[in-house]
Amino acid sequence: xxxxxxxxxxxxxxxxxxxxxxxxGGDPDGIFLYAxxxxxxxxxxxxxxxxxxxxxxxxxxxxxxxxxxxAWYLEPEAPNMRWSVLEYAIVDKKFHVSMKYPEEVNVxxxxxxxxRKALRARFGDKPVIxxxxxxxxxxxxx
Numbered sequence: 001x002x003x004x005x006x007x008x009x010x011x012x013x014x015x016x017x018x019x020x021x022x023x024x025g026g027d028p029d030g031i032f033l034y035a036x037x038x039x040x041x042x043x044x045x046x047x048x049x050x051x052x053x054x055x056x057x058x059x060x061x062x063x064x065x066x067x068x069x070x071a072w073y074l075e076p077e078a079p080n081m082r083w084s085v086l087e088y089a090i091v092d093k094k095f096h097v098s099m100k101y102p103e104e105v106n107v108x109x110x111x112x113x114x115x116r117k118a119l120r121a122r123f124g125d126k127p128v129i130x131x132x133x134x135x136x137x138x139x140x141x142x
Contacts, residue, residue: 012070
């Protein structure tokens with residue numbers, strides 16, 4: 001009997017949560033992952049609610065991306081069957097996942113406003129702290 005997709009997806013989602021906790025250096029409560037994905041690329045953005053502000057974290061290696069691809073490839077390869085946006089939040093030690101599909105959002109066109117909208121929906125008007133730019137380079141705004 002073949003394994004159900006959810007039987008395979010659940011452990012991957014759990015591993016994503018563990019990796020997110022590792023990236024933020026401890027307590028995973030308040031983590032929010034916004035990821036856009038397509039054939040051969042993934043853009044994960046990690047945020048953590050710290051009360052009065054939200055802090056952005058950069059994945060330090062490719063492991064998170066590998067896990068996202070692993071989850072994505074569980075979906076059928078047919079058109080519009082694989083999700084294009086994953087929103088993953090950890091609240092009270094439980095993860096919550098929602099996915100958007102190509103008919104809902106076109107990630108082939110880069111649009112930073114999609115991530116900004118997701119952040120506002122999750123955190124309201126809390127300021128988002130990004131690391132300082134290296135050597136005076138430009139600073140990305142949420």
